[in-house]
Amino acid sequence: MKLLQGDCLEVMESIEDSSIDMILTDPPYSSGGLFSGDRRKKTTDKYTDKKYNGTSRFPDFSGDNMDQRAFMEFMRMVLAKARRKSKEAGICAVFVDWRNIASLIDALQTAGWIYRGIVVWDKGNSRAVPGRFRNDCEYIVWGTNGQKKTEYEKGCFVGKGCLQVASVPSKIKYHQTEKPVELLERLLGICPLEGTVMDCFMGSGSTGVACVNTGRDFIGIELSEWYFEIAQKRISGNISRII
Ligand SMILES: C[S@@+](CC[C@H](N)C(=O)[O-])C[C@H]1O[C@@H](n2cnc3c(N)ncnc32)[C@H](O)[C@@H]1O
Numbered sequence: 659m660k661l662l663q664g665d666c667l668e669v670m671e672s673i674e675d676s677s678i679d680m681i682l683t684d685p686p687y688s689s690g691g692l693f694s695g696d697r698r699k700k701t702t703d704k705y706t707d708k709k710y711n712g713t714s715r716f717p718d719f720s721g722d723n724m725d726q727r728a729f730m731e732f733m734r735m736v737l738a739k740a741r742r743k744s745k746e747a748g749i750c751a752v753f754v755d756w757r758n759i760a761s762l763i764d765a766l767q768t769a770g771w772i773y774r775g776i777v778v779w780d781k782g783n784s785r786a787v788p789g790r791f792r793n794d795c796e797y798i799v800w801g802t803n804g805q806k807k808t809e810y811e812k813g814c815f816v817g818k819g820c821l822q823v824a825s826v827p828s829k830i831k832y833h834q835t836e837k838p839v840e841l842l843e844r845l846l847g848i849c850p851l852e853g854t855v856m857d858c859f860m861g862s863g864s865t866g867v868a869c870v871n872t873g874r875d876f877i878g879i880e881l882s883e884w885y886f887e888i889a890q891k892r893i894s895g896n897i898s899r900i901i
Pocket of ligand 1: 664665666667684685686687719720721832833835836837838858859860861862863864865879880881882885
């Protein structure tokens with residue numbers, strides 16, 4: 659278990675090459691609306707519910723105001739560096755929403771990963787817009803570092819391509835855009851038992867908690883000191899939910 663605070667593009671340099679079984683990460687989506695003005699808002703205004711005291715509970719986080727070209731280039735740089743840390747045939751799985759999914763698929767491939775597909779996360783809730791489809795899903799774009807062995811042994815993991823897991827209720831969140839531990843545990847099914855997982859944007863450490871729960875080793879990187887401290891406490895089991 660290794661938790662590192664700083665910019666993942668710099669911090670990843672300290673991690674041994676070809677040592678990671680799975681990159682499972684949730685970058686800033688640079689999203690949050692239909693127009694460029696929406697994208698430029700503070701993350702507090704985009705992602706927190708004032709009803710649950712969102713404005714004062716969480717600090718804003720950075721990296722969430724890029725346009726599509728910048729997002730694609732930033733993710734290409736991160737995923738290229740992450741691939742150097744991946745074992746051969748290692749897995750890369752990255753969260754994204756509907757707005758930047760095309761840029762992320764481009765970034766994954768230009769970083770050298772073999773694009774394998776998309777897992778759908780059905781969150782089961784979203785804002786209703788009359789006369790429109792709901793955006794009640796987010797996505798996990800995934801690929802492998804070269805060819806993955808596909809011999810099926812009896813009892814081996816076969817993951818579902820659509821996962822229904824409720825999002826974390828606003829009033830008990832540790833992070834503005836926290837992902838449910840149960841969802842991360844289900845995604846980790848594809849990673850060898852006792853494998854090493856890296857999250858370059860660990861936020862409040864949900865991926866780390868899922869690794870502890872499922873017996874995987876974890877390397878987590880987070881830029882914000884505030885969220886880094888929360889992640890340390892969560893992963894060491896040293897905190898209870900803020901209500
Ligand atoms: C979408 S959030 C991750 C939330 C996390 N999945 C959770 O459940 O708490 C993205 C995180 O990436 C961090 N971040 C942004 N730019 C970064 C960078 N260059 N290096 C490392 N972390 C970064 C932000 O501070 C933010 O906490």
